[in-house]
Amino acid sequence: MLNFSPEIKRNFLIMVNAIKGLYIECDIPMAQLIINMNGALPQSQKFIIHVLDNTRIFVRSDMAGQIRSAIATFREQNTYEKPS
Structure with missing residues (x-):
């Protein structure tokens, strides 16, 4: 039987959750646009x-x-065009 120190035992109990995503x-x-877009969707x-x-x-x-x-559409809608 292996005998580990308390510090090593504690490190074995730490679990890491990794999620693949986009930063x-x-x-x-723009952040508010993304948050509002997310808020308009169903939970799933x-x-x-x-x-x-x-x-x-x-x-x-x-x-x-x-x-x-969505960002491209937002930018197109909010682009100022100088009148001729």
């Missing part, structure tokens, strides 16, 4: 894993295309 760093309005389709702070979000990596598309 997004953006300005506050939510994609935000963790909001780190006002400008950094960790999301499911399979949602990258949809987030990019």
Whole structure:
């Protein structure tokens, strides 16, 4: 029988959970757009894993295309064109 020190035994009890995701760093309005987009979805389709702070979000990596598309649409709707 192996006899481990209490410190080694304690380290065996620590479990690590790893989640594959996408780290997004953006300005506050874009972060709010992503958070609102997530909030409009049913619980089973939510994609935000963790909001780190006002400008950094960790999301499911399979949602990258949809987030990019929503941001592109948002930017097109909020683009100022100087009248001629």
